Amino acid sequence: MTGSAPIPIDASATDRGEPAITVTNLTWRYEGGDKDALDGINLTIRSHEFVGVVGPNESGKTTLASAMKGIIPQSFNGIYHGSVELFGKDIRDYDAAQCAGLVGLVFSDPDAQFTSMSVEEEITFGLENLGIETDEIGRRLDWVVELAGLEGLLAKSPFELSGGQKQRVAIASVLAMRPRVMILDEPTSMLDPVSKAGVFSLLQHLKQTLDMTIVVIEHNVERLVEVCDRMFMVAGGRVVVDADLDAFFGQLDATARESIRIPGTVVFAESALADPVSMRHPGVRLDDIVSTCRQTLRSA
Numbered sequence: 627m628t629g630s631a632p633i634p635i636d637a638s639a640t641d642r643g644e645p646a647i648t649v650t651n652l653t654w655r656y657e658g659g660d661k662d663a664l665d666g667i668n669l670t671i672r673s674h675e676f677v678g679v680v681g682p683n684e685s686g687k688t689t690l691a692s693a694m695k696g697i698i699p700q701s702f703n704g705i706y707h708g709s710v711e712l713f714g715k716d717i718r719d720y721d722a723a724q725c726a727g728l729v730g731l732v733f734s735d736p737d738a739q740f741t742s743m744s745v746e747e748e749i750t751f752g753l754e755n756l757g758i759e760t761d762e763i764g765r766r767l768d769w770v771v772e773l774a775g776l777e778g779l780l781a782k783s784p785f786e787l788s789g790g791q792k793q794r795v796a797i798a799s800v801l802a803m804r805p806r807v808m809i810l811d812e813p814t815s816m817l818d819p820v821s822k823a824g825v826f827s828l829l830q831h832l833k834q835t836l837d838m839t840i841v842v843i844e845h846n847v848e849r850l851v852e853v854c855d856r857m858f859m860v861a862g863g864r865v866v867v868d869a870d871l872d873a874f875f876g877q878l879d880a881t882a883r884e885s886i887r888i889p890g891t892v893v894f895a896e897s898a899l900a901d902p903v904s905m906r907h908p909g910v911r912l913d914d915i916v917s918t919c920r921q922t923l924r925s926a
């Protein structure tokens with residue numbers, strides 16, 4: 627990953643703060659299911675936000691991601707009520723190509739996403755299907771290869787790469803479509819710690835250089851809090867907490883109730899630095915907590 631000028635994502639076409647995805651009273655029951663997997667979801671994701679989604683197993687996170695990509699209801703049978711709007715228009719009113727240009731989805735298991743015999747084909751396949759010109763495909767290929775650090779891997783089979791390389795290819799293939807919104811569903815759950823760090827540093831880089839709208843479903847809250855602006859907690863098919871990062875971890879009762887891991891930074895800050903007199907929140911990110919520590923030491 628280096629710092630060459632990025633090809634702008636179409637995100638630049640949207641104003642900061644404009645609703646990118648609006649989910650209203652969304653209820654979904656899979657065909658044959660005995661309960662709703664989504665049970666009245668309401669949320670708004672704004673353009674250029676980096677949102678983290680956490681929640682216990684089987685709480686509906688993947689189902690929600692599928693609905694925000696339009697796979698639900700398009701590719702699943704079930705009962706759907708409510709709506710998902712992408713940039714102000716019902717997701718069901720877009721065709722598949724339009725949806726692909728607006729929202730990219732990366733799964734936890736990259737193997738499930740791969741369809742090609744080489745990394746290069748994997749990245750260019752979707753672009754060719756969209757009828758994008760050869761020169762432009764070449765430019766996008768160069769761009770994502772550099773961004774995701776895939777130099778030297780283009781001729782290899784995606785199935786023969788390491789877990790971290792596979793996930794970076796999966797992210798690059800989605801990025802090449804230049805979606806305005808990127809959703810990643812547990813992108814590091816199958817990776818070793820070093821590869822996890824690589825994927826999160828790529829996400830951090832995307833946030834800083836491209837200003838995309840990014841939604842990451844992730845159990846690894848330690849890393850998530852370092853990159854996201856806002857967090858949702860999903861439990862029982864509902865959004866039970868929707869808050870900015872600091873406020874989210876100000877609700878430790880809710881996190882404990884749903885067995886969400888609390889980042890070590892927060893545990894440390896709450897026990898060592900929380901100031902019940904000033905009610906000052908010691909912070910969630912390491913940088914903020916270091917700054918609180920320094921202020922506390924200076925005033926001691």
Ligand SMILES: Nc1ncnc2c1ncn2[C@@H]1O[C@H](COP(=O)(O)OP(=O)(O)OP(=O)(O)O)[C@@H](O)[C@H]1O
Nearest residue numbers: 656657659663681682683684685686687688689690
């Ligand atoms: N294809 C499907 N058909 C029927 N039921 C499904 C299907 N996919 C998920 N479900 C059910 O929907 C509910 C929500 O599942 P979902 O995978 O969205 O949860 P999740 O929060 O992503 O879970 P995890 O963290 O374990 O991945 C669960 O009860 C699950 O069994």
